[in-house]
Amino acid sequence: MNTPRISASSYSNTAPLVWSFLYGRGRGSVEIILDNAPARSAELLTQGRVDAALVPVIASQFIDGVRIVPGVCVGAKESVRSVCIVTNGQALDEVRDISLDVSSRTSVALTKIIFREFLGREPDWRDAPPDINAMLAASDAALLIGDPALAISSGIDGSGQNYRVFDLVELWKKHTGLGFVFAMWMTRHEKLSIDLAAARDEGLEHLDEIATNYAGEIGLTAEAMKAYLSKNISFSISKEIEEGLEFYLDLAKKHGLTSERRPLSFVETA
Numbered sequence: 001m002n003t004p005r006i007s008a009s010s011y012s013n014t015a016p017l018v019w020s021f022l023y024g025r026g027r028g029s030v031e032i033i034l035d036n037a038p039a040r041s042a043e044l045l046t047q048g049r050v051d052a053a054l055v056p057v058i059a060s061q062f063i064d065g066v067r068i069v070p071g072v073c074v075g076a077k078e079s080v081r082s083v084c085i086v087t088n089g090q091a092l093d094e095v096r097d098i099s100l101d102v103s104s105r106t107s108v109a110l111t112k113i114i115f116r117e118f119l120g121r122e123p124d125w126r127d128a129p130p131d132i133n134a135m136l137a138a139s140d141a142a143l144l145i146g147d148p149a150l151a152i153s154s155g156i157d158g159s160g161q162n163y164r165v166f167d168l169v170e171l172w173k174k175h176t177g178l179g180f181v182f183a184m185w186m187t188r189h190e191k192l193s194i195d196l197a198a199a200r201d202e203g204l205e206h207l208d209e210i211a212t213n214y215a216g217e218i219g220l221t222a223e224a225m226k227a228y229l230s231k232n233i234s235f236s237i238s239k240e241i242e243e244g245l246e247f248y249l250d251l252a253k254k255h256g257l258t259s260e261r262r263p264l265s266f267v268e269t270a
Helices: 012-023 038-046 057-061 105-119 132-138 146-153 168-176 196-204 207-218 222-232 239-254
Strands: 005-009 031-035 052-056 067-076 083-087 097-101 124-128 141-145 164-167 180-187 234-236
Touching (some): 012 052, 012 146, 012 196, 038 052, 038 057, 038 105, 038 180, 057 180, 067 196, 083 132, 097 105, 105 141, 105 168, 105 180, 105 239, 132 141, 146 164, 168 180, 207 222
Antiparallel strands (some): 052 180, 067 180, 067 234, 083 141
């Protein structure tokens, strides 16, 4: 039997979901591909090169035959800290153009939804690599995701700049009262033998190790990293987060960010 292949981003907020496969009871049970960009995992799944991938949730609307693994996610209920709009001090109503880190289509679509649906404005959009200095040199604001955004929102990016940071989940919560989910495991198989919920549970049992590992890379203390992973990020789907996901996909279709509103389909798990 071939070893299943899975893919996920290498950001710290995915670490509890993949720790088991790298270091725990799931080690050797899968071949795992890690990449900085969540969008890359969506590409691999679309191309049939992996059996399952942790991908931006908007991928559920454009990958043919995709099924979601229920219950497991990278989401947030109140604030996320690692998906932010950053300015050099301007308020959002002063922003004329935004450089977008296109590593995650879900975050790009969320940014456009916030401006179109809630703020009633349409800035100019520019795709850009995730370099905050270059992004803000070209635009009034920058969408930054992952660990680079976490460093800036924590005030430890080392640039000395007086940035103004707008947390996208805080903005979403303010206008909808709902939680938000950025990524979920997806597959194009009808059934999946990999127990991704058990892997998550094992990862959460090792948050101290994960926090210590990533803290040094980002510049946070281990305590601050553990607080981020345990208090900001939700790895399980709650009713509030599920409702937020459905509403987000409705708004993505409304604002032309997806061509259709596909109902969510879930995979059978072992």
